[in-house]
Each structure stands twice: as structure tokens, then as C-alpha cells.
Amino acid sequence: MKKPRNAAVWMLDPSWLNRQTLRDTYLSGVMLPEWKETDPWFPRPFEEALHPKMPLAIDPPHVARRVSVQRSHFTIHGTDRNALDKIVETKDSRLVKIVIPKEAVVSVLDDLETLGILETTVFPNLEGLSRELVRKWGAQ
Numbered sequence: 001m002k003k004p005r006n007a008a009v010w011m012l013d014p015s016w017l018n019r020q021t022l023r024d025t026y027l028s029g030v031m032l033p034e035w036k037e038t039d040p041w042f043p044r045p046f047e048e049a050l051h052p053k054m055p056l057a058i059d060p061p062h063v064a065r066r067v068s069v070q071r072s073h074f075t076i077h078g079t080d081r082n083a084l085d086k087i088v089e090t091k092d093s094r095l096v097k098i099v100i101p102k103e104a105v106v107s108v109l110d111d112l113e114t115l116g117i118l119e120t121t122v123f124p125n126l127e128g129l130s131r132e133l134v135r136k137w138g139a140q
Helices: 014-022 036-041 065-070 083-088 102-114 126-137
Strands: 007-012 056-058 074-076 095-100
Touching: 007 014, 007 102, 014 056, 036 056, 083 095, 095 102
Parallel strands: none
Antiparallel strands: 007 095, 056 074
16 A cells, blocks of 8 residues: 555535636536537647636536546646645635645545445446555555
8 A cells, every 4th residue: 555645625616616717707507518618628639729727617427437426526627737726825715625634644544434435435446446455455
């Protein structure tokens, strides 16, 4: 098993994030990939460059079992790799980053396991199963 490192959990209001990114007050909620407003975040591969700097909250189509099981919602990022960290620091931000110190990561994972939240419940595929088995038996 890898040595723990600091982890983070992000909480955000997706409607607020999208209003900040799009600078538009008429849009509310999470964007859908097929909406014209999201086009700049989905350039044609090898033909168009990505121009938006800020992230956008989207609700993806559930094309994979893993996405459906997780009830996944995503932020799709622009060119600024540190955009979320910058947004967290703004006044009246509705984005929070909760850092879990590396010394607490194993304990938090143990607590989540007690609650029935395991790699295989979040990632129901072979990769999730492998990570769960390594966590449980890898250090033996």
C-alpha cells in the first residue's frame, strides 16, 4: 500500500460556480454537455484549442455503470490548473476545500469502510476491486 499523503474533499454549489464562470445570472443549475454554453469546454480534439480558463459544473450522461452508481457530477476544467484554489480564496466563495492531513487518511478510510463505503461501492469495476484488495491484503 502506498504511503498516505494529504487528501482533500471539495464541496461546491454548482449553480454558483457556473454563474461565476459564465458571468451570467440567467443560467441556474448544472450545465449539460449538449448545451451550447458548454461548447467552449469541449473543443474538437486535435482541431480546436481549449480557451476557457475557469471550471464549469456539468451533469454528464450516464454512459458507464460507474458514473450511474456514483450519481456522478463533474467539474470540467479550463486552462487554469489552479482555478479552484483561486476561487476558494475569493470573498463569499461557495466552494470549500477540506484538507485531510496524511496522518488521518488511513483512519478516515477505515471509518468509511465501517460505514460501507469501499472502493467497490464507489468504483464498481476491476480497478476498484483491485484497490480494495490491495488496501485490505496488500500490507500482509
